[in-house]
Amino acid sequence: MTHDTPRLARGAGGALPAAPMAVEAIRPQAGIVGILGGMGPLATVDFMRKMLEATPAATDQEHVPVVVSSIPQVPDRTAAFRGEGESPLAAMVDSGRRLVAAGAGVVVVPCNTAHLWFDELERALALPMLHLVDAAIAEALERVPDGGKVGLLATDATLASGLYLNRASPDGRRVHWLLPTAGEMLELVMPGIADVKAGAMDSAAQRLTRAAQALCARGARAIV
Known part of the structure; x- marks a missing residue:
């Protein structure tokens, strides 16, 4: 991040x-x-x-x-x-x-x-x-300690499950997560993850970078 x-x-x-x-x-x-x-x-x-x-x-x-x-x-x-x-x-x-x-x-x-x-x-x-997730949250809070937004790129199952959204640090602090839109998940994130699994790294990098840039444009100060 x-x-x-x-x-x-x-x-x-x-x-x-x-x-x-x-x-x-x-x-x-x-x-x-x-x-x-x-x-x-x-x-x-x-x-x-x-x-x-x-x-x-x-x-x-x-x-x-x-x-x-x-x-x-x-x-x-x-x-x-x-x-x-x-x-x-x-x-x-x-x-x-x-x-x-x-x-x-x-x-x-x-x-x-x-x-x-x-x-x-x-x-x-x-x-x-x-x-x-605990390790990622600790790192996110260290990098963005003042409540700034942190973008989250993950599978739709990870997002829907609340693995990140419902978890806090041991002292109760929570990350202000910023998620991709439904369209970004459909067109960029999930296809990008599929590209990684298929070894199509150039395509994966292009798609996931575009998704990350979209999160940054909406105020994300770091990306997980």
Whole structure:
């Protein structure tokens, strides 16, 4: 996120901001960070890149130890939310248990819509998990602390579920979210996300940048 020109995170899964505070939030006191990925695969890679870039390491050995389970065959989260497809929970639990077996001490899921099943997943894995939305809210409040508008680009399921809109920081502060219009969702955001999943990155960048610019024109000072 940025105060001036929108900087879009590459990957539609909503990877965390590349900030040291995010790295410290996921670094366990001892052990390994588990990344429950594949939703989509590029979001997983993007998250790993951001984590590496934000880690103050001078040698290989100083980086955060990570294990990854990237299983793209997890049922579609948006379809499940709409009641049009199978729940992804069982597949996410199975993927997460691979991380537990590999020694993970904390789990991160770089997919916004997957957080609709966050509580059930955390209970099933019996491991602490970093909540993506909480991390994004903390970053948004740090970047725009005075109640300014923050644009939100996400799937229609993420927006309709209230994952961001209904959540506050631990001290009760809320982000003033600015959402795309219905037309922007139909013509730019959802097609842009589909482009990312299909590997059409140039088209995705054009569409999502246009959506971000529209939010900025309506007063957004940062983009998630």
